[in-house]
Amino acid sequence: MSGKLVILSAPSGAGKSTIIEHLLKKDFKLEFSISACTRNPRGNEKHGVEYYFLPPEDFKNKIVKNEFIEWEEVYEDHYYGTLKSEIDRIFAKGNNVIFDIDIAGGLNIKKQYGDKAISIFIMPPSVEELENRLIKRGTDSPENIKKRIDKAKFEISFANKFDKTIINDNIDIAVYETEKILNEFLNKKI
């Protein structure tokens, strides 16, 4: 059994996680793809919920054993990747997969799955607004915020490589627009 893949990519702080939370509550049979990563849990994050938090050696072992569909060094010394077993697990339940993944990873998965996947870029209203949101979130150090902003500027230049772009100026409108796209994509026979 195999479902479809919904890829949401965005610069950090563009509101992607909030959109995903809303979509998961809808009737789309979507299940969140839990990535593996080597960073430490933040706040209330738990192993096997937000991420599979792995020691770097374990992560590297899995790369060698070809267990990832894709992986990236998203931030210096911080690796993130999608395990093949995760997609198998979700498809086996008859669900569709939704990914919260960085730009390179999103484009990579789209390339591998073609028409079975839709890639959606969530665009922040502006870089200044993005910086404000990261500061307000209060989970990153100033150096980390600077790193994320520099990366965001670079990432925004890839938006036109995605199937769809949603500008997240207003969360309700962004969710509504994403739902409209998914209604069409998930109901289409491929």
Ligand code: 5GP
């Ligand atoms: P955070 O540390 O804020 O949770 O996530 C950092 C970035 O890593 C986000 O842009 C997120 O989308 C990305 N990311 C999460 N999981 C994966 C993954 O499996 N592969 C890739 N390439 N990026 C990921």
